[in-house]
Amino acid sequence: MSKTNPGNFFEDFQVGQVIEHATPRTVTEGDRAAYGSLYPTRFAVPSSAAFAASVGLDAHPMEELIGFHIAFGKTVPDVSLNAVANLGYAECRFHQPVVPGDTLSTKSEVIGLKQNSNGKSGVVYVRSTATNQRGEVAIDWARWVMVHKRDQAAAAPETVIPELAKAVDAKNLIVPKGLDFSSYDFTAAGEPHRLGDYEVGEKIDHVDGVTLTESEHQQATRLWQNTAKVHFNVEARPDGRNLVYGGHIISLARALSFNGLANAQLIAAINAGAHTSPAFAGDTVYAWSEVLDRVETDAPGVGALRLRLVATKGRDESMTLRGEDGKYAPGVLLDLDYWALIPA
Amino acid sequence: MSKTNPGNFFEDFQVGQVIEHATPRTVTEGDRAAYGSLYPTRFAVPSSAAFAASVGLDAHPMEELIGFHIAFGKTVPDVSLNAVANLGYAECRFHQPVVPGDTLSTKSEVIGLKQNSNGKSGVVYVRSTATNQRGEVAIDWARWVMVHKRDQAAAAPETVIPELAKAVDAKNLIVPKGLDFSSYDFTAAGEPHRLGDYEVGEKIDHVDGVTLTESEHQQATRLWQNTAKVHFNVEARPDGRNLVYGGHIISLARALSFNGLANAQLIAAINAGAHTSPAFAGDTVYAWSEVLDRVETDAPGVGALRLRLVATKGRDESMTLRGEDGKYAPGVLLDLDYWALIPA
Amino acid sequence: MSKTNPGNFFEDFQVGQVIEHATPRTVTEGDRAAYGSLYPTRFAVPSSAAFAASVGLDAHPMEELIGFHIAFGKTVPDVSLNAVANLGYAECRFHQPVVPGDTLSTKSEVIGLKQNSNGKSGVVYVRSTATNQRGEVAIDWARWVMVHKRDQAAAAPETVIPELAKAVDAKNLIVPKGLDFSSYDFTAAGEPHRLGDYEVGEKIDHVDGVTLTESEHQQATRLWQNTAKVHFNVEARPDGRNLVYGGHIISLARALSFNGLANAQLIAAINAGAHTSPAFAGDTVYAWSEVLDRVETDAPGVGALRLRLVATKGRDESMTLRGEDGKYAPGVLLDLDYWALIPA
Missing domain, CATH: 3.10.129.10 (Hotdog Thioesterase)
Known part of the structure; x- marks a missing residue:
């Protein structure tokens, strides 16, 4: 056998x-560095132990x-x-x-x-x-x-x-123990925008793009011990191409969203997610976000934004999710609905 | 001068x-993460500090x-x-x-x-x-x-x-101090097979393959401070190609061998090894193993398997090491003979 | 807005x-490993915590x-x-x-x-x-x-x-607190050459070359949270190529300089630097150095070399910085002027 x-x-x-x-x-800290070499992430809480401590988190998330x-x-x-x-x-x-x-x-x-x-x-x-x-x-x-x-x-x-549930109810969101945004340093974090600066329905074009290379997404796949063959074995697909791992697109889009959502520091929940189109090395990935909801929480100074994060192949300044036929617009790679914690 | x-x-x-x-x-832990980004390794002892502690190893190997x-x-x-x-x-x-x-x-x-x-x-x-x-x-x-x-x-x-010696004598194998497999968690480790489930002469096709990219093997070469020019300088070889570092193939084959040898947790000795053919970016590498010997050790619950680990370019379900002429079969990249510690 | x-x-x-x-x-230590996977660096102080402690540095730089x-x-x-x-x-x-x-x-x-x-x-x-x-x-x-x-x-x-200043004055160089090279282990460090073995005007061809791949320089760019688009977005340049990040060339040249300057352990100052030509994946980078000055410091056994570090596309055994027209010679990528600490 x-x-x-x-x-x-x-x-x-x-x-x-x-x-x-x-x-x-x-x-380990090795994973933090590896992640930082794969994605252009700059969120202050995971980037800086000192910043994390300044918002009440003793261990560095x-x-x-x-x-x-x-x-x-x-x-x-x-x-x-x-x-x-x-x-x-x-x-x-x-x-x-x-x-x-x-x-x-x-x-x-x-x-x-x-x-x-x-x-x-x-x-x-x-x-x-x-x-x-x-x-x-x-x-x-x-x-x-x-x-x-x-x-x-x-x-x-x-x-x-x-x-x-179509989405995690705002009242069921979990705020990390100790998190306190009341003395939040917006300058260090990189942007001045707080909860109240975002309007439901607002869309944010995150501007920046990253061209996918073959190596990075495969390193991510291995780092997370993901064994799905189509990502790293060209003999596993008829077209002989490595399909970029979906989690790679999620992390890349989240990192790109820093530019416009720098204070959306922590992900509290993921409500829904769809990988709407395959991505391959050579594609240049951009991202845009739509504000779906905003709420306060019981934690001091901590609000939550419900956001739609969309990754696209090529930049779409029109930020179009679906065509008139109701189908995802060409070029949409990811449609992710999540809650992020942000200074209120 | x-x-x-x-x-x-x-x-x-x-x-x-x-x-x-x-x-x-x-x-450092940074090396563990870097290794994990280069090879699809999942052995529970090096993957999990908690698992390592559960088998008696306080520091995380x-x-x-x-x-x-x-x-x-x-x-x-x-x-x-x-x-x-x-x-x-x-x-x-x-x-x-x-x-x-x-x-x-x-x-x-x-x-x-x-x-x-x-x-x-x-x-x-x-x-x-x-x-x-x-x-x-x-x-x-x-x-x-x-x-x-x-x-x-x-x-x-x-x-x-x-x-x-043609092989390290089983009685000279060194078991890490404290190692105790008597309460080994086979579910967490990923497979139920123990020492007695492997027969001498048995061959295991590890099924999975990884296509080599140019970057990973060069990162490995540098990480281990290996200065052999043919791995990272295209001007060092007449054909202008980077030869994949032999250690990269060893690590890749060992990682692939998880699928079928998940409980061969620790390498105790390497008896012999031959890099039988060069490998290059674009090659898809598979692995198979042959059980050469099996012994018990004095440590509680700890046995040892002597294994031949063969890496091939392209999958060889026939698991043929040598042709009728006695030479290594085409596609064989590595023939490694080693001892691994496994629950008895 | x-x-x-x-x-x-x-x-x-x-x-x-x-x-x-x-x-x-x-x-973190994760950054050290990531750096080591990107550049072929072997300087003993950052490579070994034990070596660093042996020269008076308790924390590992x-x-x-x-x-x-x-x-x-x-x-x-x-x-x-x-x-x-x-x-x-x-x-x-x-x-x-x-x-x-x-x-x-x-x-x-x-x-x-x-x-x-x-x-x-x-x-x-x-x-x-x-x-x-x-x-x-x-x-x-x-x-x-x-x-x-x-x-x-x-x-x-x-x-x-x-x-x-054209250069940091030698008397303004800062030697790390505790640094003591009086019991320096030249064998462990890899070369016997000390301050007095280098003559002002001497040039050193560092011999080794590394072919740039697409992935490594982009990983570096992200790791240092550098947001300059031309390095990772092919749509950001008319020629559709990713420009290799200048800091990548600095680090690569510094690592290559180990071969001939293995004891130039610590960088104390950078006097000047020019990225004289763009570099792209596929280029093979070599380095040479010129000794510009040498001084002793007040710290025990610690001297300083002022060095010009030149990176070139292709090896230039003539080590020519500028042509007769006074312009940088073809192939020169980097001209960096710095002070390094070395056993006196």
Whole structure:
């Protein structure tokens, strides 16, 4: 019997099944530097231990997406190695900052299944939870993915579609313990704009672009121990090209959004996300954001912006999400809906 | 007189000569992250400080190959800058884990010399020892390399060929102090297979492949302070291509071997190694392993597998090492014989 | 009103103006590893914590250029985002080593202005100061840069040209507290040459070359949070090529200079620097040095060499800086004048 992992197929999943994913991974200052070499990020809290301390965070938080990519990567060998497509995310919350020295482990529960009418594949819904070395929840999220069947003749399971929130309710956002933006240094952070300066419906063109190279996205894939072959093995796709890892586009767009959203320091939640088009080395990626909501929180000086972050291939100064046909506009690579914490 | 290092030529070596190599290098968490961005490694002990502690290792070991590549790199400017070919390794033992904060220094003793019959070059045998900042041995190994003569008219030295073991004897394997696999978490580690599940003669196709890019292998070369020009200077080879650093293939193959050997957590010894064919950016590298031996050790729950690790250009599901002519099969890049520690 | 930073134009600067740059950044062991993956550096002090301690430095200094690039990068969004050209550096001094855990912030004072006769641009002179988390000066330097005008009709400011030293006076060099080279280990450092072995006027061909790849210089640009678009966005230049970041050439040349200047351990000052020609991926970079001056210092066993470090595209064994016309010879990429500390 083969000792290698073939991944799970659609008929291997059952509602209620819990999968403990390998392998735990310790996050270090080395990851912060690696992340900084891959993405042009400049947010003051993860960039500066001194700034973080000045807003009440004694340990120096990593970018939230480092924790997310690591935690997510762990689910790939069990959940999406045989995926046709990654369909969506929902209800992702960051329960506490991931700091150097933390070890993350992830487990997933199957919360829904729906076989496709073609009988060749089905949608698997999982809720995944990343915990730290003290067993505390660091991040949790739901995700659904279309997975091949091994045997098309296998019987279809009962259809269960979980109820997932369109967005994390503002009152369920978690503010890191101690976070206090009342003496926030806007000069050091790079921009003067606070919560009240952003209007719901406002769009921000983040101006800057980065041309993707082959090496960076593959380094990211490995760094987060993501095993999806199409990102680093040219023999895994008929066109012989490496598909840029979706998390790479998320991190790149988030970094680009600094220019206009420099004070959106911490990601509190991800409401939804769609990778709408593939990206390849040579593409030049830009980003724009739309303000979807703004709220205050109970923490001193801390507000939250709900933002749509859109990555595009080539700059779109018109910031068009969808065409008249309701489909994503050409060039849109990512549509991510998230909550960020910002000085009120 | 030139102040730069021309490297040693064959006639510069004498049996018994001891060379203290420059420069000491401190290993840090930054190296672990850099290694993780270069190779798709997921072994639980080096990946997770918490997992390492759960098997009795208080300090968090680096991958053994990080220490090996650093220690080896130090010998290049003195031993193999003028090498024609790196011929082999033997008797490499890891005496204790290298942990963040350790500073490695390497010295080598010339243990053999044999001029080639063409009078243009000769084989130099060295035994190299890497010590840490406390002067304790971390790694030692023998290596032989074919080196150019500066002056073909120089007299040939007396031929001395050292006796080197075909493999490190199982009873001489060193198990890290404190290592205890009796409460090993197979789920966290990623696979259920233990020592007894592997049969001598069994072959494992590790399935996954990685396409080499130009940047990663060069980053590795620099990270380990390896000065062999053919890896990063296109003007150093007539074909204008950068030869991928052999250590890069070793690390890549070892990382790929996770899929099927996830519990072969620690490398205890390297018995032999041959870089059988050059590799270049664009090649897609796969790996397979053959079980050569299996033994128990005195440490609680700790066994050892002797493994042949073969890297190939393109996947070879037949796992053929040599053709009928006894030569390495086309596509074989690396043939490495090593001992790994695994739960018994 | 746009929330993104358009950068300052020539008419936005006034003599005496002080700019506090975003964003503070903490330097870590991760940066040391990242630097080591980008440049073939082997200087013993930044390479080895044990070696650094043996010369009196308890905390392990980073390469000086890591601090310089980070501190410099902070000035780009405010000073040179709309630059035509980076014209020069002067009076750069390293006041104390940057060590892991230090957080660097930079501010700049405008010390000179001169509109160009074409009315389209002007030269801005700034003195920049990087301080650590204790408010102590880590690095300061002067720099002048040619910046576009936003509005060509804007009135020209009064011309003020600051007096800048051609070189930092040897008696103003700062030796790190505790530095003592009296028991310096030349074997560990890699070369036997000390201060007295270098003659003023002597030139050293550093022999080794490195072919630039696309990924490394871009990783450097991001790592130092440098936002100059021409380095990573192919759409930012008419020729669709990424210009290699000047700091990348400085670091590469400095690393190559190890071969012949291995004991020039620490950079104490940068007297002047010019990026004389653009570099692109595919170019193979070599370096040579010229000894400009040599002095002793008050610190035990510590001397200083004033060196010209020249990077070239292709190796120039003749080490020619300028042609008969007085212009830089073809292939010269960088002309850097600096002081290094070396055992006396």
